[in-house]
């Protein structure tokens with residue numbers, strides 16, 4: 559049995575869970591909904607203590623992982639579960655920028671995050687560290703794929719029992735990339751929203767720590783590190799514009815919170831960062847609400863190849879809408895064909911192979927540039943949140959085949975000639 563830690567006795571800088579709607583406060587336990595108004599709970603910090611504790615120097619002296627920001631995360635221990643998550647590359651994307659006709663473009667590359675190659679490693683590292691503090695010995699999640707990978711891997715590292723729930727139609731790479739760590743995997747006949755509903759019931763009956771249900775306030779704070787890292791990697795300043803994918807909307811709202819906290823602590827200068835969101839047309843309830851100027855979300859039934867972001871009833875959708883509007887950003891959707899083209903475009907220009915969520919984000923970036931909604935001079939950061947090796951079926955049939963030859967020089971020369979002819983034909987088709 560792991561020992562539960564009393565946050566008042568340790569290095570904790572967070573003080574309570576606070577309802578985002580009515581402001582009611584709760585002890586920082588495994589809770590996620592307000593019992594008065596059913597609003598979501600969020601972690602509240604002691605910012606005056608934080609401003610004494612956190613400086614650029616103290617952060618720079620920390621580990622090259624999300625834990626360099628430990629005082630800004632909702633864990634009490636000085637010994638968190640650190641599997642090297644975070645501090646992923648921020649890449650200046652000159653070739654992609656030129657192709658799109660803009661000047662200052664960066665890719666935040668969480669396709670190479672540790673240990674499971676998606677941004678979910680951030681939220682899970684935080685959630686499982688907190689789960690251990692709260693005394694949970696079994697951890698769980700409702701997942702569209704990446705979260706199952708992260709929860710299973712990091713639970714294995716931490717020696718926690720693990721049971722994950724996924725929709726039964728996920729990509730092979732996501733399923734295999736979960737099973738390998740040896741958790742119990744429950745594949746549910748149904749979409750993510752149905753899986754999530756089932757998990758809420760299980761959370762009530764089994765006393766497990768569900769990273770994105772009863773531990774959600776802690777879990778979601780992990781996404782703030784995507785904001786912190788970008789600000790730090792830009793030389794302690796905020797970008798002008800960010801583009802990020804939206805599933806539940808949580809990641810989007812927490813990048814915003816991360817930037818705001820850095821301003822509040824005097825780590826960066828204040829400025830309005832424009833927030834633009836990306837969804838796949840086959841599951842775009844937030845983009846639809848944005849387009850129709852509604853301030854409520856109408857749930858949809860997902861039908862897209864971008865399964866990792868296919869959440870039909872997004873918990874943080876209204877908060878994401880609000881941020882896009884008040885920062886003069888946009889929320890756009892792209893179709894599945896554009897998603898595939900987005901994946902190829904990023905691979906061919908920057909050497910980064912992303913999954914369907916990243917394809918959605920790149921295709922949305924392109925659409926925003928073409929519509930004049932991104933200024934060519936703006937410092938724009940695009941968040942690439944997952945790795946393409948996990949969603950290979952999405953691009954199969956769209957990327958050609960290897961040239962298969964005999965082990966002879968003339969066989970090679972003929973193949974090369976053939977491929978050049980094919981290239982010319984393709985160019986002729988483009989020119990016609």
Ligand SMILES: *Cc1c(COP(=O)(O)O)cnc(C)c1O
Nearest residue numbers: 704805806807808809915943944
């Ligand atoms: C989960 C996920 C997201 C979005 O997460 P939310 O915080 O729910 O909006 C984006 N990209 C990838 C690859 C994901 O797995």
